[in-house]
Amino acid sequence: MAEAPAAPHRTTGSTLLHPLSALLGIPLDQINFVACQLFALLAAFWFRIYLGPSHASSAVRHAFATLFGIYFAVFCFGWYSIHLFVLVMMNYGIMNTASIPNIHRYSFVVAMGYLTLCHISRIYIFHYGILTTDFSGPLMIITQKITTLACQLHDGIGRQAEELTAEQNRLAVKTRPSLLEYLSYLLNFMSIIAGPCSNYKDYIAFIEGRHVHMKLLEVNWKQKGYDRLPDPSPTGAVMYKLCITLVSLVLFLTLTKNFPMAYIVDNEFLDKTPFLSRLGYLYVVTQAAKPKYYFAWTLAPCGIAQGTVKVLAETAGKHFLLSEEDSHAIVREPCC
Known part of the structure; x- marks a missing residue:
């Protein structure tokens, strides 16, 4: 110890x-x-x-x-x-x-x-x-x-x-x-x-x-009641991402710690565990390892969003300029 x-x-x-x-x-x-x-x-x-x-x-x-x-x-x-x-x-x-x-x-x-x-x-x-x-x-x-x-x-x-x-x-x-x-x-x-x-x-x-105005000019903002180009706040997008980050952190501290990846090469596990059980554990441990990557790849764009490289423009109702890759799609393959 x-x-x-x-x-x-x-x-x-x-x-x-x-x-x-x-x-x-x-x-x-x-x-x-x-x-x-x-x-x-x-x-x-x-x-x-x-x-x-x-x-x-x-x-x-x-x-x-x-x-x-x-x-x-x-x-x-x-x-x-x-x-x-x-x-x-x-x-x-x-x-x-x-x-x-x-x-x-x-x-x-x-x-x-x-x-x-x-x-x-x-x-x-x-x-x-x-x-x-x-x-x-x-x-x-x-x-x-x-x-x-x-x-x-x-x-x-x-x-x-x-x-x-x-x-x-x-x-x-x-x-x-x-x-x-x-x-x-x-x-x-x-x-x-x-x-x-x-x-x-x-x-x-x-x-x-120029990043905000470049995108807002593509939106018909005058019909939305604005007399000038609005300055959208990234706070909503940041808080949304931080909530996902928090959930990923909780899953990482629970699932990932309870299903250690190193166990799949343990001699006792390899010698005494049936093949189908080993295959099932391999699938479970792979899924349990994913929250760590969700956490990292969701937290990273928060700083970018707050710096307004990526902006949530309520006038357009969508993200602009930069959107991180769908982390769920990236780690969908069981090779994490």
């Missing part, structure tokens, strides 16, 4: 919250993850109110989002966060030196290649022994953003408008981003830990304060 606290203390990131980890009996890396997500939610309130587009320049908003994102990465993953920064800087070099006809190809090969090497190192060097919330999650998100931006840059500069679909035309990027814009898009505190992935043009519109 004396060695029980050892597991919660195991982390490559900050040990500041180790007392809380030991008190709750939850691994420290998970405590750090949740702490960063909750702090991101609070920071997003402040970001929207005091560093809104009407109070601060785009450069200040970019810098704030980037610095906080870097801090969150270092806090959660320690020196492993270097992998994130290396990947970002390598692809920034590619974006500025590669020819437009090949920029999306080079970016894809480098980003996916680096991500693949990191996954291989986890399997064959660390034997999956790093952590449950390791750096590969943010690395996958950044890889998705890098390849998305590279393709949109290729569409915007290297192809004719007639060759593009309506969606490609809308998202096409006409100029190469500056270093600050690039870092802000990939490392901003609202999405660096658990995503979701946004489009570059939508993110820049959010930073510059």
Whole structure:
């Protein structure tokens, strides 16, 4: 029993919250993850109110989002966060030196290649022994953003408008981003830990304060009784997501803890349990593991919504700009 606290203390990131980890009996890396997500939610309130587009320049908003994102990465993953920064800087070099006809190809090969090497190192060097919330999650998100931006840059500069679909035309990027814009898009505190992935043009519109009006102009708001463009509040969307997060947390603390995944490789379980019972337990334990992902993928967009990258506009009755992938659909396959 004396060695029980050892597991919660195991982390490559900050040990500041180790007392809380030991008190709750939850691994420290998970405590750090949740702490960063909750702090991101609070920071997003402040970001929207005091560093809104009407109070601060785009450069200040970019810098704030980037610095906080870097801090969150270092806090959660320690020196492993270097992998994130290396990947970002390598692809920034590619974006500025590669020819437009090949920029999306080079970016894809480098980003996916680096991500693949990191996954291989986890399997064959660390034997999956790093952590449950390791750096590969943010690395996958950044890889998705890098390849998305590279393709949109290729569409915007290297192809004719007639060759593009309506969606490609809308998202096409006409100029190469500056270093600050690039870092802000990939490392901003609202999405660096658990995503979701946004489009570059939508993110820049959010930073510059054009995101709400862009979408509300598509709505016939004058017929709804408004004499000017309304400024919808994200509070309703945030509270709804937080309720789902709370339910997921309760399920995680009950179901997931009562049906440990490690039991399926226990020798006694394998030797003495009938095959159908083992198959049934495998299904149950897989379902019981899902609330952890529901929690992470629902909490992450709360900070984004509060920062108003995603806005619940009551005048339109729907979410705008960014909606996280349906987490239930993502984890529907029994491979969690």
